[in-house]
Amino acid sequence: MRRNAPKSVIKRLPVYLRILDNLIRRDVEIISSRILSEETGFTAEQIRKDLAFFGAFGTRGTGYNTSYLREKLLRIIGLDKQTNLIVVGAGHLGKALTRYNITKNPYVKVVGIFDNNPNELDAEIEGVKVRVMEELPAVVKEHDVKVAMITVPADVAQAVVSTLVDNGITAILNFAPTKLKAPDNVYVHNADLTIELQSLIYYSLEEEKHNLG
Amino acid sequence: MRRNAPKSVIKRLPVYLRILDNLIRRDVEIISSRILSEETGFTAEQIRKDLAFFGAFGTRGTGYNTSYLREKLLRIIGLDKQTNLIVVGAGHLGKALTRYNITKNPYVKVVGIFDNNPNELDAEIEGVKVRVMEELPAVVKEHDVKVAMITVPADVAQAVVSTLVDNGITAILNFAPTKLKAPDNVYVHNADLTIELQSLIYYSLEEEKHNLG
DNA sequence: CATTGTGAACGGATTCACAGCC
DNA sequence: GGCTGTGAATCCGTTCACAATG
Numbered sequence: 184m185r186r187n188a189p190k191s192v193i194k195r196l197p198v199y200l201r202i203l204d205n206l207i208r209r210d211v212e213i214i215s216s217r218i219l220s221e222e223t224g225f226t227a228e229q230i231r232k233d234l235a236f237f238g239a240f241g242t243r244g245t246g247y248n249t250s251y252l253r254e255k256l257l258r259i260i261g262l263d264k265q266t267n268l269i270v271v272g273a274g275h276l277g278k279a280l281t282r283y284n285i286t287k288n289p290y291v292k293v294v295g296i297f298d299n300n301p302n303e304l305d306a307e308i309e310g311v312k313v314r315v316m317e318e319l320p321a322v323v324k325e326h327d328v329k330v331a332m333i334t335v336p337a338d339v340a341q342a343v344v345s346t347l348v349d350n351g352i353t354a355i356l357n358f359a360p361t362k363l364k365a366p367d368n369v370y371v372h373n374a375d376l377t378i379e380l381q382s383l384i385y386y387s388l389e390e391e392k393h394n395l396g
Numbered sequence: 397m398r399r400n401a402p403k404s405v406i407k408r409l410p411v412y413l414r415i416l417d418n419l420i421r422r423d424v425e426i427i428s429s430r431i432l433s434e435e436t437g438f439t440a441e442q443i444r445k446d447l448a449f450f451g452a453f454g455t456r457g458t459g460y461n462t463s464y465l466r467e468k469l470l471r472i473i474g475l476d477k478q479t480n481l482i483v484v485g486a487g488h489l490g491k492a493l494t495r496y497n498i499t500k501n502p503y504v505k506v507v508g509i510f511d512n513n514p515n516e517l518d519a520e521i522e523g524v525k526v527r528v529m530e531e532l533p534a535v536v537k538e539h540d541v542k543v544a545m546i547t548v549p550a551d552v553a554q555a556v557v558s559t560l561v562d563n564g565i566t567a568i569l570n571f572a573p574t575k576l577k578a579p580d581n582v583y584v585h586n587a588d589l590t591i592e593l594q595s596l597i598y599y600s601l602e603e604e605k606h607n608l609g
Numbered sequence: 610c611a612t613t614g615t616g617a618a619c620g621g622a623t624t625c626a627c628a629g630c631c
Numbered sequence: 632g633g634c635t636g637t638g639a640a641t642c643c644g645t646t647c648a649c650a651a652t653g
Binding site: 187193194196197198200201222223224259260261262266268274275276278279280282283284287288291329330332353354355356360361362368369370372374375376377378379380381382383384385386387388389390391393394 | 403413475492496
């Protein structure tokens with residue numbers, strides 16, 4: 184196996200994939216790093232370096248075959264086979280995320296939604312029933328789930344993480360506004376909307392200053 | 397005015413702010429960078445550098461006064477005065493985000509939600525009525541809105557951006573899975589959940605490999 | 610003497626410049 | 632000739648080490 188891929192590279196791969204999907208839909212068969220650069224906003228060199236990190240996928244003088252590159256990227260990201268995931272927290276955000284990724288992503292399937300609030304129980308979201316936390320281990324086992332999204336309140340998020348880790352989850356997308364502790368062999372990514380929004384406010388004021396000055 | 401703050405620093409400020417809020421709630425008056433480091437997972441040096449970028453807020457030998465530092469951070473981020481924002485796209489995600497930030501964030505207020513889907517119109521989310529796009533300019537003007545969140549489908553997102561820019565919006569949080577073009581004096585931040593989820597899948601497989609090997 | 614604030618060293622990611630190849 | 636692939640140079644953020652100071 185090669186050395187670990189930089190995080191920055193991994194975050195760009197899904198962008199390439201999406202653009203390739205669009206290109207293929209429009210029957211474009213070959214694409215250059217320069218055009219990809221225009222579509223993504225990343226530099227052409229950066230795109231070539233990103234792709235070259237995983238292998239030589241292009242043809243010098245010509246460009247990249249869109250279908251071939253797409254296959255490679257699907258493989259690299261792990262989207263060449265079905266990924267099952269669970270959502271913990273069936274509030275508004277949890278429901279929206281469930282609908283979002285079921286409808287937008289053919290490679291990824293939500294196989295369980297969990298919440299201990301009795302108001303949410305037995306609701307069905309896109310055909311997936313909301314279950315109590317006690318049923319989590321069985322669902323995770325049955326569908327060999329490794330990936331979870333957390334949309335519970337901050338004060339219970341850490342307890343949820345422990346449960347997830349105990350049940351063999353290896354990657355967690357955390358929407359709860361709190362720092363989570365997890366073992367080294369579990370990858371936690373924070374997608375904290377409060378932080379995004381507050382940074383945005385900072386930049387809105389920067390722009391305003393700049394536009395005035 | 398000082399040089400531009402690195403993006404990485406700006407993304408950490410809201411984290412500090414949240415922890416300070418917690419500390420103040422627990423009547424903690426002084427905090428060291430070492431303790432902040434434990435709470436955030438960032439290194440103590442990094443925290444000191446981040447804060448020092450904006451000024452000398454601490455006391456050598458003692459630490460940082462929590463209330464004082466909180467005030468400073470609120471000021472720096474721009475949360476010392478009310479920020480009004482609008483949400484474009486009243487689908488599940490748009491509604492969830494509206495509820496999320498209204499309930500979680502006292503400094504920030506959603507003053508308008510817009511959608512041209514007649515099914516969504518006249519619905520009320522946390523007391524805010526869903527309006528047609530035609531009403532956007534009036535609402536933006538009335539509440540001096542500079543910040544917008546976009547949760548419309550990818551194929552209409554660029555048109556929405558144009559409308560927003562024309563109406564004086566200077567910062568956009570984009571949840572639509574597409575790259576948006578905007579003038580230099582408008583800050584666009586992509587919060588693309590597809591990308592987050594796909595990167596997560598990559599890491600879940602990395603962890604799995606690592607745990608096996 | 611504990612802790613901040615900071616110049617210097619380091620490291621990782623991006624950009625440059627060009628060699629390699631169709 | 633045109634575009635990929637890549638070593639070298641550069642840039643930028645983090646870490647280190649320590650001087651400054653209440």
